[in-house]
Amino acid sequence: MKPFAAASIEAPLGQEMPPAQRNLYDRHSLLGLQAAAEAWTQANLPATAMAPDRAAVAWGTGLGGSNSLQQSYTEVLTKESPRVHPYTVVRVMSNSAASHLSMRYQLRAAMLTLSNACASSAQALGEALLLMRQGRADLVLAGGSEAMLNPGSVAAWQAMGVMAPPEVDDPSQSCRPFDDQRRGLVLGEGAAALVLETASHARARGASALAVLAGYGHSVDAVHLSRPDADGQERALRAALADAGLTPDQIGYVNAHGTATEVGDAVEAESLARVFGPRGVPVSATKALHGHLIGAGGALELVACVQALRRGRLPVSAHVRQCQLRGITDLIEGTPRGLAPDHAIVSNSFAFGGSNVSLVLKRA
Structure with a gap:
């Protein structure tokens, strides 16, 4: 069957670099560099941070340089005289993307690398918010990148039995x-980046905010390595609302973690019903369209939430045919819905290992 790509990356990554420099990058770092460049440019910032000691980077990834790791294993296992690339270690290390970004933009206040599976980049954004609240930075480049579409990584996910078979x-x-016949996730790859600033820093340079990251909730299930837990998810949701100073009735939309696994979607629907009541908040899962970016998923989905907030239109949960979960959650189907001007948005990211993150966005 011909591979299907919802949004393929056509331009070669890193082509503007000399080969010696490009050799330092794994694909996940190159994706991160591209996403960061777009965010930095949109924020109308100079080539490097104006006050490097007050600027930081917070980045999430699940596996880091898995393509470079795959390449080294292939070399060792298939060649009589293997020649492993001399930069394999610095390509593979989880903090490689954050390191490259810190050097590119002179971000010297702090460098955080979060690797909590599918919650990695969402947690990076939350920890970036805390950095600024603590007075340790005025600006943080935050997000995540992931590139694990290689034979070893895909085979590992298939072995877990959570990958969806292709629709014929x-x-x-x-x-x-959330469909009754959901059969698992579809792996994606990519990156997403956001520039976070304190309000005073943005005002001082005359910048206009796209949205306000108002709340961050994080909890740990401490129950099971791969089975989600409604209690843990509920704690993260309530913590995020409390951090934002909001009540459940002030939330107009939840971008669900929604991986399309049988147990995962049902548990998330339960945790949402506990917090918002039966059919209490409009919900959709954008992974139906862009796939599961693992460590980069939370950042990409927050970008989708920023766009929903700016446009006042909530995305549908695609490909749903029948859904018994409608009885406990208000699933957005068919056509996008409007968002009331005074309503905020929540984005959920729940991870293997029991790490739960909820982020709250408000209009600027």
């Missing part, structure tokens, strides 16, 4: 969060 008629509909 339409592979683009293989991922169906």
